[in-house]
Amino acid sequence: MYLIQAAVPVPLRQLFTYTHDSSLEHGVRVVVPFGKRELVGIVMESKPVGSDQEKAATDGTLKAVQCVLDTKPLIPDELLSLGKWLSDYYLHPIGDTLLTMLPSWLRKNKSEQEIMSLVNQQALKILPEGKDALSTIPANAKQQKRLLNALREKSALLSDVKQRFSNAVINALVDKQWAVQYQQNLEAKVDWQDKLTLGNKPIASREQGAAIGVITSQLTTFSVSLLDGVTGSGKTEVYLQVIETVLLRGRQVLVLVPEIGLTPQTVERFERRFGHPVGVLHSKVSDKKRMQIWLAAKSGKLPLIIGTRSAIFTPFYQLGLIVVDEEHDDSFKQQDGLRYHARDLAAVRAQRLGVPLVLGSATPSLETLNNALNGRYQHLHLSARAGGANPVSQYIQDMRNHPVQGGIAEHLIEKMQQHIQAGNQVLVFLNRRGFSPVLLCHACGHVEMCHRCDRPMTWHKAKRQLKCHHCDAQRGVPNRCDHCHSDSLIADGLGTEQLEQALQGLFPSVSIARIDRDATRTKDALEKRFDEIRAGKHQLLVGTQIVAKGHHFPDVTMVVIVDVDSALFSADLRAAEKLAQLVTQLAGRAGRAEKPGEMWLQTHHPGHPIVQELIHNGYAHVARGLLAERQSANVIPFSVQAIVKAESHEQYKVQKALQLARSALPPAHIISAIGPVQTLIEKKQGRYRMMLIVRASSRKALNLALRHLLSAMTASKEAKQVRWSLDVDAIDLT
């Protein structure tokens, strides 16, 4: 008799022990009874029954494994141990962690046969008659000729062919016996190495060459390189050439991209370069396809995987390199359930496998930049822009006492008019990230601050009060500015919708395109909107974050950033970093060499160091300045943090639960706790929300403290009455 410890998909931080008449390997899936239910569990430990005590348990308290789904483990040890690490680090239940990591096919009660049948794929290959026919094929059979040509060098999976050719074309080739369908075993030995088309590459610039050289000289050990290069400096070419070297050595490559960055064009570029299908993973890939790619990557059949966040959980036969493009992008952090950061996890995986990690960005996150500056990461620079100098000049619009219409300075409205009349596009950008309205003096720019925390007070319109989100101090709204005694106190609070309306009033004959999450719910709607913009259907573009990601706007010659101040005076300590990244990304994406553009930042604080640095010295300087501030305030990345969030219909319950959480923490000299304080969005769907920020100087101390907190929370009645969650390395304060 054996004791089997299994991870079961429930939100409980423990394994469950079952009995079985034989030993089971780690990673084997089993069906186990669980309460009144049957669940698919994953074997984590297996040992023979030893002590009498254990023997007694086998015929009493323990239940038996119901059935074993796999004859050999489908889940490799590497993933299993990564799962354990994740569960420990993010303090997330192990069963749910594995659930998040694995394709849904493995979590459902799918038999081994059913899963393995996926690796026997229908494929299409050309016959000698087909090759002969290529020269004699009638001119009107265009598609048939195209498909034959595609098959000439190598056969293709039927599912891939079907995406590009109709059934009629495929059937025609089979009927004429020019091509034949056959079973291809995707688990067969690695065979792509000699099929790659390599060497077809542009000559690298001196800087690119240097970066490629540094990375490829150490492909057999763990290292992290930050590829720090402005938009258009050719980061992708560096990736491609490094990837080529890795593939040549028979190793696989994983490329992670932000959610919005994975376009068909990107995939095509990789496929064209290497002449081999790429495994593509994102939220829209079907469960079946996902399972296929998972198996193909695991067996070594797929040389290259490109995917979003969750692709970091792909198993590999022999991984040789991980690339994370646009590493600063927040979409790499999962915001619910297992709140992992794919970029951080990429570093963990690369280290465990002893392979290099390349992080690319024009605007590196402060976490990554700090690691590059302190020498933990290699810092590789690409400064040259392929098309010459940055075509966008940046200016400050001083808003103090300046007449404003619809949130835009009159001076800029005139300029916008000129640009539109010249046949160009104008982009009006509203920065709403980490937005919390502050009380601002329109005459002098003074912002009402908390006397205790020296942080801006948040304006609560309904309660007619100012509140500090750091210490919960509050006071009434003053009538006059504390500083210059002017009575023109204003609160910013414009949304994209209102902005669009106001602009339509100002420019009645102009077509306005709104680009934000609300207007473009689906990815298709977003693509469609971008196509319209490229086609010149709209002259005025109004957008949020989303426009700064991935897309180029060649006809935009003027960019207006409406509200810089809300980022300078945000309760979110990352707001300034995000603003700097946005402005820089936008500047890189608007205009082109022969059509120089201008960018305007509207602010009541023209002298603010962040604004000044951004305009005159660029992101790299701002980022270093922000890092220095973070260091003196001893916040991330100079300390580590986690956030406990709670919500309930009753506000006092939220307070109580988080206060209990706080009281479970070690003393203040080890851990500093802030809160319970307001979340940036205080009430959502009728539920009051608050958070407790927990800071420590080391990951170890934080982890330990959170374990105390967790055991107190799971045992307490107060916590059971609220919805609560724990977010290690949290970046979301909403």
Next chain:
DNA sequence: AGCACGCCGACT
């Protein structure tokens, strides 16, 4: 998370 048990209000 599910899925039970359990003890109080409006219905055949």
Next chain:
DNA sequence: GTCGGCGTGCTC
């Protein structure tokens, strides 16, 4: 007199 509301408790 039952049906069903969701509070509390357990799952090897």
